[in-house]
Amino acid sequence: MSFRPLDPTKYPQLLNEKVSTVSALFADLQLPKPEVYPSPAEHYRLRAEFRIWHEGDSFFYAMFDPAEPRVPVRIDHFPTASRTICELMEPLRQALGEQLVLSKRLYQIDFLSTLSGDTLVTLIYHRRLDDEWQAAAQTVAAKFNIQIIGRSKKQKLVLGRDYVLEQLPVDGQHYAYHQYEGGFTQPNGEVNAKMVSWAKARCGQNPHTDLLELYCGNGNFTIPLASHFRRVLATEISKTSVKAAHENFAMNAVHNAVMLRMSSEELTSALNKERSFRRLADVDLDSYAIDTVFVDPPRAGLDEASRAFIARFPRIVYISCNPETLHRDLEILTKSHAAKDFALFDQFPYTHHMECGVFLIKKGVI
Known part of the structure; x- marks a missing residue:
């Protein structure tokens, strides 16, 4: 079977191959030599999902090999x-x-944990609870001492x-986050902390200018970056993430982010004055002095209109979970901007996936 257990001794070699x-x-594109931020070789993933496979009166955690999707692979130890x-x-x-009432027709168990040790377990059933x-x-x-959610149809x-509740340690400071079941969160907490630290260093201190952030999620980057700018204008489409972001702003006493x-x-359409939105009735977009976009x-990367729009600004900090679409976007952005820093963050060790970070400055801007 192609489903193999993790081998931490091979991680350095696999990382080097992926970086290459x-x-x-x-x-x-002649980017700068990348800074490489490795993951812990094991115990790095804060989320895990397992099917439950029943055999008689017992059951076990299971995953499925894509090469043999009908054959359960028993999981007794999962160092990922x-x-x-x-x-x-x-x-x-x-x-x-x-207890039969807890195991009967139990179909799946999802785990969500944090670096600070808080844990939520979702038990999913094929019967009414x-x-x-x-x-x-x-x-x-x-x-x-865990949180439990029971789900069925x-x-x-x-x-x-x-x-x-996460307490993310970054540069000697801890940032608090509510991370909701079903909402997007960074799966590799230690690498996430490195990504946030890297972004903070690229942004510098800008007390007289503002930050525009697109795809802000639950405020993972917004909160640490807010202290670097006069104000932050952030956008996110997920209702769950928006709810979490508002709570996270309050917990971290962030008062300069909208x-x-x-x-x-x-x-982008609103800032271009192409459309008006009721949601912006109380927001004076003209009052923002945006010089940095995160x-x-x-x-899928950036859409064409957003890519053209952010190219207007002096500084761009781009975090990408897909090197292919990042390359496509940089083919356009590097016509107007120079890439000053390039970083690789190994959020998903032992896979081909690589998170990237690029810091761009508009050509002609010091």
Whole structure:
């Protein structure tokens, strides 16, 4: 089978090979030599999802090899996941197995953890959950000091909270985040902290100018970068992420950031004065003195209008989860901007995926 266990001893070699491959992709753009930020070789992933495979009266965690998608691969040890998840997996399996009301028609278990140790477990069933299930699950939640969510078709029961609390350490400071079940969060916490630190260093101190951030998620970058600027204008389309961002701004006493629930394309259109939006009725866009744009788009990269729009600004900090679409966007952006820094962040070790960071300054601007 092509599904193989993780081998930490091979990580340095695999990372070097991946760095060479990604660097070769950008060779035609003559970017600076990349700074490489490795991941821990194991226990790096703060999220994990497992199917539950039942055999008689027992069950086990399972994953499926794409080469043999019908054959479950039993998972008893999963060093890819955070230590918090790894240490919880077997005791939780045993506790659920001791009560039929908790194991009956249990289909999947999702784990969400943080660097600070907070953990949320979602139990997904092929049956409706009742008061008996809730009482039993409450006991398990208390035993392990975790949050539990029960899900079935058209049903969601939250025992405690439906989010975890992260305390992200960056440059000697901790930033607090609510990270909601089902919402996007960076999966590799330690590499995420390195990405935030890198972005902060590129932004510098700008007390008289403003930052525009597209695709801001739950404020992962917005909050640490807010202290570098007079104000931040941020946009995000996900309702869950917008809710989390507002809560995270409050927890971190960030008062100079405005969050808009709209797509980057819509905000670009508004800033270009092509369209007006009711959501912007109380926002004076003309009052912003934007000189830096931060973007962290989805794998599709920037759309054509957004790419052309951000090219107007003196400085661009671009975080990308897809080197191919980043290359496409840089082919255009490097016509107006010079790439001053290039970084590779290994968010997903042992895979071909690589997170990239590029800092661009408009040509002719010192």
